[in-house]
Amino acid sequence: MTAGRIISRAVWAGVALVLGYVALVAAANLTANEIPVRMSPAPEGTARVAQEPLQITSWNLGYAGLGADSDFVADRGKMFLPPSRAAVARNLASIQSTLSGFDSDVLLLQETARPGLMNRGVDVLGGVRAALPDYEMFFSSDIRTKLMPRPLSLEHGLAMMTRVEAPDPRILRLPEEPQAMFGIVRRHYHTQVLELEVSGRPWTVMNIHLSAFDEGADVRLQQLRAVFAIAQEAYAQGRAVVIGGDWNMVLTPTSFAHNSDQSALFWIHDFPRDELPEGWQVVTDPSTPTVRTNERPYHAGENYTTIIDGMIVSPNVAASDVHTLNLGFAASDHQPVTALLRRTD
Structure with missing residues (x-):
């Protein structure tokens, strides 16, 4: 056999191995259905x-990769990854500083992440844990790849941080998008549900992050109805119910100054008020936006901003001191919302 034929066979064998690996990775990720938990x-x-x-x-951390200097290709921007690992580290340090300043009983976090592609290998979840040493952590991933090396892997999800005596949260699945992300990874939407006693009476706290890029917000509507079904069942049992998180729907009308093109608002949809169960209330701070568009890096008064993060509470709950902390979107494309909650019955 000539040297040329040996080289040719070796090349084709290598191609076959690569294609086989790609097929194996695709099959493993497309068929994966579990929601891994870290506690x-x-x-x-x-x-x-x-x-x-x-x-x-409640705060969406944007996996510490969507600070003010970032845009994002899915939002009609140019970047797929954060500008640098150093930028992610700076964002995480800022997030840690903010988190450590809260005295909340429960923190509902979205888009926390283990080291991987979208945060350039920075351990965002570990940083959150370090900033809140006196809290119990419950992390469940809605996005997780299999058989992919660390530089290319993804493990993002919800984190519920609890500083009060309570049993472990549980997970309930929500409707999913029909298409896989990047063609190979399915996002397993779910809600974290915490049942606890507050002043000796039963409460349920739910952490959610609904779909953002579903056509016509159809999946969001299905998810919303599933969330309300869970919440109403808890309320019917005599529990006070709080649902917090990133709804990816405008919770209250806003008119913050901006000059974003309408094309950057393609994913923006109003919260369907006719879906809100009778007596339930939307809890927001109307004075401060909670999210900005990512078609370009953030500049105040230029990017479109609105309110999609907040809470919805059952008829037997009253909210006070509702406050969105204005951080200028420095470390995340979302801003944290805090509220004090009491039973009224």
Whole structure:
């Protein structure tokens, strides 16, 4: 056999191996259906008894990759990845500083992430854990790749951080988008559900992150109805219910200054008020936006901003001191919302 034929066969064998690996990765990810969970308990003796008012904060961290200097290709921007690993590290340090300043009983976090592609290998979840040492951590991934090396892997999801005595949260699935991300990864939408006693009475707290890029917000509507079905069942049992997170729908009308082109608002849809169960209330701070568009890096008064993050509470809950912390979208494309909550019955 000539040297040329040996080289040719070796090349084709290599191509076959690569194609086989790609097929294996695609099959493993397309068929994966589990929602992996990571838990880390609070130090013994640090959990406090939950008392009213219950303080809850919700914040989408943007996997520390969507600071003010970033745009994102899915939002009609140019970048697929953050500008640099150093930029992600700066964002995470800012997020840690903000988180450590909260005294909330429960923090509902979205787009937390293990080291991987979209955060250039920075351990965002580990950084969150380090910033909140007295909290119990419950992380569940809605996006997770299999058989992919760390530089290319994804493990993003919801984190519920709890500083009060409570059992472990549970996971309930929500409707999913029909298409796989990048053609090979399915996003497993779900809600984290925490059932606890507050001042001796039963409460349910839910953490959600609904779909953003579904055509016509059809999947969002299905997810919303599923969330309300879960919440109404809890309310019917005599529980006070709080649903917090990133709804990816405009929760209250806004008119913040901007000069974004209409094309950047393609994913923006109003919250369907006719779907809100009777007596339930939307809890937001109307004075401060919670999200900005990512078609370009952030500049105040230029990017479109609105309110899609907040809480919805059952008829037996009253909210007070609702406040969105204005961070200038420095470290994330979302801003944290905090509220004090009490039962009214």
